Amino acid sequence: xxxxxxxxxxxALEPFEPLVAGRVGIYSCGPTVYAPAHVxxxxxxxxxxxxxxxxxxxxxxxxxxxxxxxxxxxIIRGAVAEGVTIGQLADRYTERFLDDLDRxxxxxxxxxxRATEHIPQMVALIERLLASGHxxxxxxxxxxxxxxxxxxxxxxxxxxxTQQRVGERVEADEYGKDDVRDFAxxxxxxxxxPSWSTSIGEGRPGWHIECSAMSIEYLGPSFDLHTGGIDxxxxxxxxxxxxxxxATGKPFVRTWLHCAHLQMRGEKMSxxxxxxSRPTDIYERxxxxxxxxxxxxxxxxxxxxxxxEAALASAASAVERLSTCLQALDGYRQDRRADASLDGLLTExxxxxxxxxxxxxxxxxxxxxxxxxxxxxxxxxxxRTLSTEDAASAAALLRELDQxxxxxxxxxxxxxxxxxxxxxERAKARAARDWARADALRVRLAALDVIVEDTADGxxxxxxxxxxxx
RNA sequence: GGCGACGUACCCAAGUGGUUAAGGGGGAGGUCUGCAAAACCUCUAUUCACCGGUUCGAAUCCGGUCGUCGCCUCCA
Numbered sequence: 346x347x348x349x350x351x352x353x354x355x356x357a358l359e360p361f362e363p364l365v366a367g368r369v370g371i372y373s374c375g376p377t378v379y380a381p382a383h384v385x386x387x388x389x390x391x392x393x394x395x396x397x398x399x400x401x402x403x404x405x406x407x408x409x410x411x412x413x414x415x416x417x418x419x420i421i422r423g424a425v426a427e428g429v430t431i432g433q434l435a436d437r438y439t440e441r442f443l444d445d446l447d448r449x450x451x452x453x454x455x456x457x458x459r460a461t462e463h464i465p466q467m468v469a470l471i472e473r474l475l476a477s478g479h480x481x482x483x484x485x486x487x488x489x490x491x492x493x494x495x496x497x498x499x500x501x502x503x504x505x506x507t508q509q510r511v512g513e514r515v516e517a518d519e520y521g522k523d524d525v526r527d528f529a530x531x532x533x534x535x536x537x538x539p540s541w542s543t544s545i546g547e548g549r550p551g552w553h554i555e556c557s558a559m560s561i562e563y564l565g566p567s568f569d570l571h572t573g574g575i576d577x578x579x580x581x582x583x584x585x586x587x588x589x590x591x592a593t594g595k596p597f598v599r600t601w602l603h604c605a606h607l608q609m610r611g612e613k614m615s616x617x618x619x620x621x622s623r624p625t626d627i628y629e630r631x632x633x634x635x636x637x638x639x640x641x642x643x644x645x646x647x648x649x650x651x652x653x654e655a656a657l658a659s660a661a662s663a664v665e666r667l668s669t670c671l672q673a674l675d676g677y678r679q680d681r682r683a684d685a686s687l688d689g690l691l692t693e694x695x696x697x698x699x700x701x702x703x704x705x706x707x708x709x710x711x712x713x714x715x716x717x718x719x720x721x722x723x724x725x726x727x728x729r730t731l732s733t734e735d736a737a738s739a740a741a742l743l744r745e746l747d748q749x750x751x752x753x754x755x756x757x758x759x760x761x762x763x764x765x766x767x768x769x770e771r772a773k774a775r776a777a778r779d780w781a782r783a784d785a786l787r788v789r790l791a792a793l794d795v796i797v798e799d800t801a802d803g804x805x806x807x808x809x810x811x812x813x814x815x
Numbered sequence: 816g817g818c819g820a821c822g823u824a825c826c827c828a829a830g831u832g833g834u835u836a837a838g839g840g841g842g843a844g845g846u847c848u849g850c851a852a853a854a855c856c857u858c859u860a861u862u863c864a865c866c867g868g869u870u871c872g873a874a875u876c877c878g879g880u881c882g883u884c885g886c887c888u889c890c891a
Contacts, residue, residue, distance in 0.1 A: 386891045387891080418889080502819090502887080576885080605885080611883075613884080616890085643839080649820075651827085655827080659841080665853095709828055709830095712839070713838035724855060727855055784851080787851075800848095805852095
């Protein structure tokens with residue numbers, strides 16, 4: 346089976362064929378850096394990261410671009426409220442965002458362009474739209490895209506523009522548009538707002554144009570994959586398509602992938618309702634970042650996912666099961682003949698994993714393949730039927746699959762002399778069959794959040810950090 | 816009102832025409848272990864929201880009903 350994706354544009358499951366064989370260009374709509382992003386936002390970034398990792402694992406050379414929106418209404422409002430510049434506010438939350446990405450093991454995109462550093466590219470696009478009659482100016486210096494000039498408008502969202510409930514949901518016309526459905530490419534200058542002096546006049550860019558300008562700049566006028574949350578389909582991505590294709594005359598994006606919402610208590614997690622969590626809130630509750638990653642990753646990207654304490658607890662147990670297996674393999678020593686059936690198991694597992702993810706990133710059967718492998722390996726570890734080399738091969742497969750999942754490998758633990766000393770003492774006590782002393786040391790280690798377990802391969806320790814404490 | 820997604824065990828969730836309905840979590844019992852933990856084994860849906868229909872056969876196809884969520888405005 347070959348790799349297939351459900352394309353939002355048209356809704357069909359399509360075989361994936363990159364424009365250039367062996368190479369993939371991905372653009373992901375990134376954050377607006379006016380505040381720390383919440384867990385719902387990160388669901389879509391974890392999804393994009395899974396996509397990127399899986400494509401890379403499958404042998405594609407991937408170029409991943411994610412924008413940083415560092416000028417918009419909310420940033421301007423926030424900067425004014427704090428008495429800082431929009432640059433200062435945006436820098437602060439960009440740093441915060443990058444930290445959040447790192448902790449969630451979302452590998453940094455290859456390019457993270459900022460809107461304010463690409464004004465010339467946006468202006469160039471707008472000039473072409475003005476020249477071709479797809480855009481028009483209004484009295485205040487704003488420039489709008491004329492939807493009536495683009496018959497394909499609404500194809501992505503399967504929305505008939507004439508059916509929009511004008512007046513009820515569509516904002517009243519502030520800028521003197523010809524048609525209320527037309528969207529801003531450029532916003533004329535206003536007192537107290539940042540403004541750029543350009544060939545199309547004074548002002549600042551609209552939201553949609555930045556993604557067109559920056560994706561075209563780094564991936565070309567036509568590229569393979571574009572991701573975002575389901576809420577960006579309309580109007581954001583619809584507008585991107587219209588303005589990009591109208592400006593370049595070329596088909597914009599081949600495949601659009603949209604991630605469903607993270608829900609909280611049955612409703613979309615959003616800052617607006619106040620019902621949301623940030624990653625740091627989850628960490629403070631005692632869950633590690635890879636538990637959070639697992640919780641966001643374990644459901645199919647197109648299915649809405651309810652974010653709850655139960656989901657996190659379940660993720661914590663699952664993650665612990667995976668890393669315990671890896672740890673057991675790393676510590677395993679057995680001088681014996683190789684397990685003749687191991688190669689077959691490794692091949693079957695890799696194949697089932699690939700087959701699942703090839704099917705529109707169907708994560709559940711992919712994880713099932715991993716867990717079935719773990720159960721089988723745990724059985725062989727317990728029965729001591731693996732050789733030391735077999736254990737290393739099994740561990741290597743887990744690590745290989747974890748290049749895609751990034752949840753199995755435990756975070757490196759900072760060395761701790763006190764813990765090391767207690768562990769060594771306990772090992773000595775056990776060797777001397779001094780059970781009372783060994784048990785006392787185990788209790789002391791537990792107080793330091795270190796769980797000690799005894800196995801056929803000796804004492805094993807791990808941090809008690811995946812589960813909520815208290 | 817228009818458009819879209821969805822309803823499978825205690826929870827999450829795969830499965831889109833045909834042998835025993837994946838997997839994870841949780842729970843119950845057991846094995847192993849100095850003890851503990853981890854791990855392993857067994858059990859935990861004669862049934863897939865409901866009602867009709869098509870078919871030799873449906874969780875899977877068709878029609879209807881009920882319910883949930885999202886988009887149509889800024890939003891991941």
